[in-house]
Amino acid sequence: MDIIVEKPKTKGKEYLKNWIPYSIKRYWTYLAVTIVGLVLPWITINGNHLFLLNFDQKKLHFAGIAFDMQELYLMPFLLMLLFLGIFALTAVGGRAWCGWFCPQTIFRVIYRDLIETKILGMRKRITNKQKDPDMSLASNQIKRVVAILIWSSLALLAAANFMWYFVPPEDFFAYLANPAEHMVLISFLLGIALFLVVDVIFIKENFCVYICPYSRVQSVLYDKDTVMAIYDPHRGGEIYNGHGNDRIKQFSKQKDLLVVEPNAECTTCESCVTVCPTHIDIRKGLQLECINCLECVDACTKVMGALGKPSLVRWSSEKETIAQEGKTKYLRSKTIMYFVALSLVFVTLLIMGSKKETMLLNIDKTTRPYKILEDGKTVENDYLMLITNTDAKAHDFYIEIVGNKNITITRPTEPFHMSAGAKKKTVVVLSTKEILNKDVDKDLSIPVHIKAFAVDDKAKIHTTQETVFVYPSTNQLKK
Ligand code: SF4
Ligand code: SF4
Structure with missing residues (x-):
């Protein structure tokens, strides 16, 4: 040399x-x-931390917003940001x-x-x-x-x-x-x-x-x-x-x-x-x-x-x-690729973060398909409902059925109060007195949309879940 x-x-x-x-x-x-x-x-914003992964309360706080563990879809994006950031930093410096x-x-x-x-x-x-x-x-x-x-x-x-x-x-x-x-x-x-x-x-x-x-x-x-x-x-x-x-x-x-x-x-x-x-x-x-x-x-x-x-x-x-x-090239295909990937993940994270749910709803039908009451007309279906108030404030919540006037809510009969971050498990009973199935042998599964909402802020805090209402065959109804 x-x-x-x-x-x-x-x-x-x-x-x-x-x-x-x-x-x-x-x-x-x-x-x-x-x-x-x-x-x-x-540092807290409205009582939420800038970053906190709270296993005790099963919450992720990010940028002053608290996410429930069921909303941890943000976590992979945070990890991607961390790893891509370190990879990009290594490629450059x-x-x-x-x-x-x-x-x-x-x-x-x-x-x-x-x-x-x-x-x-x-x-x-x-x-x-x-x-x-x-x-x-x-x-x-x-x-x-x-x-x-x-x-x-x-x-x-x-x-x-x-x-x-x-x-x-x-x-x-x-x-x-x-x-x-x-x-x-x-x-x-x-x-x-x-x-x-x-x-x-x-x-x-x-x-x-x-x-x-x-x-x-x-x-x-x-x-x-x-x-x-x-x-x-x-x-x-x-x-x-x-x-x-x-x-x-x-x-x-x-x-x-x-x-x-x-x-x-x-x-x-x-x-x-x-x-x-x-x-x-x-x-x-x-x-x-x-x-x-x-x-x-x-x-x-x-x-x-x-x-x-x-x-x-x-x-x-x-x-x-x-x-x-020649001179070191800082902007090259590898670093540009990292920059684009980082920007995409960051923008996705911001969009997902801004769409934070203010409540979560989970409705599961119980194992009993239906119950026919003594009048021989009323059919009931039972469900287990889990509601989470992920908003920072307490609210009264209630439910309604969307787009089906034949089915009504028998239980719960009144709105229920939930503090911020609280979860509530309750039985929901839907019923009908109408004849909804003319089939002699087969039961009928009717799609039902149940909407849960905060009574004091229905326009903002609401969510809907689809389930089925099982109506018996005419033979079952006659028994
Ligand atoms: S400090 Fe500089 S001059 Fe001294 S041994 Fe290292 S490279 Fe050589
Ligand atoms: S002193 Fe120089 S060679 Fe040693 S770790 Fe630091 S940068 Fe590397």
């Missing part, structure tokens, strides 16, 4: 004058993600989710960089993430206990925050006040907090490398235009034997360190290596372990910037930096 030597453009200090490291941008993103994550479960938004990465930055390094000084420098604290020192052993205690408190908060998406905060604190009766909730809370302590303190980035399934699938979502942390071997030189465009080869760690080519710009200072939280050397090319945190880009920008040159590791694409086939 020909080495392209970049001439210093300006003096080092000037070069870095207006530079804002990616790590600063990431910290701001972490702060925003944390605030949104903490505040979102508390590699593992940007991992480095910039994933709670695992945020928690590790809080524990390793903030608690262990900045607050307790257990690690010497934030730029060396590979060297673990020296635990032979008594002071570090004490600090480790303090670090575990600090993180355990934060892990409890994070676990509670996670649970607020399933148990609304107002109920959560009421349940906590009475722990003996809510042992399941307490167990979940402590279990999640314990997992976070073990994960963040002991499993560390091994979670991203070996456990997280996303790291296994992300490489198939990449293409030559996907942007990620990429080392420029044209300027920096081949540091390892085997750097090339062959992806399989690039994932291999079996590369030998070469003697650096004399014209190569890489100073082999290893700053990009020591700063890497997943302990990889970006100069070996694209690797599964890279979480796109761009710490190596910052590290090299500092080193090369001091020499008045651009960084050798950049947030760029394989096409731009390795193949040198």
Whole structure:
């Protein structure tokens, strides 16, 4: 490979004058993600949460609307949005989710960089993430206990925050006040907090490398235009034997360190290596372990910037930096397809969400086909009716028969009151005194439409269900 030597453009200090490291941008993103994550479960609109999957009350709250479990047709659309969103983000920005938004990465930055390094000084420098604290020192052993205690408190908060998406905060604190009766909730809370302590303190980035399934699938979502942390071997030189465009080869760690080519710009200072939280050397090319945190880009920008040159590791694409086939194409068939699919799912979700039912009705005929009363004329059919008031207000409900004047409602005789979100199971009896079947031997099934409605808002809150009224043969009627 020909080495392209970049001439210093300006003096080092000037070069870095207006530079804002990616790590600063990431910290701001972490702060925003944390605030949104903490505040979102508390926001309510008309008493409903912005997002809540409440197993206790069997409700999904989405955008301030409460959906009953029977209305969970929205759930697949939400999951599609989530997965398509992550796929699209991966195609455009590699593992940007991992480095910039994933709670695992945020928690590790809080524990390793903030608690262990900045607050307790257990690690010497934030730029060396590979060297673990020296635990032979008594002071570090004490600090480790303090670090575990600090993180355990934060892990409890994070676990509670996670649970607020399933148990609304107002109920959560009421349940906590009475722990003996809510042992399941307490167990979940402590279990999640314990997992976070073990994960963040002991499993560390091994979670991203070996456990997280996303790291296994992300490489198939990449293409030559996907942007990620990429080392420029044209300027920096081949540091390892085997750097090339062959992806399989690039994932291999079996590369030998070469003697650096004399014209190569890489100073082999290893700053990009020591700063890497997943302990990889970006100069070996694209690797599964890279979480796109761009710490190596910052590290090299500092080193090369001091020499008045651009960084050798950049947030760029394989096409731009390795193949040198021109600028990265953000709008390409793959990303346009994701954008169209995401838009379609989002619009469908909005349409479905706006058509929220204000009541649900289910009517099943009982096993007895009919009953002939003693007068020999009146025929009755029984049904089991389940009504759910999914509106935010209480209403009086009643039913009527649509389009059939021969059949009347015998029971219930009066409207019944239902509070918001309540369900009611009741027996409905329909009857007729008219002769509706002239067949001597065969019973007749007559379609009937039963409309249930809120008495105080019939125009808006109503629903209709079709069932059958079974009328006996004339032989049966005579018996
Ligand atoms: S190589 Fe390491 S430091 Fe660089 S982006 Fe990937 S994970 Fe971060
Ligand atoms: S930080 Fe830059 S100059 Fe230093 S080893 Fe890494 S790529 Fe080479």
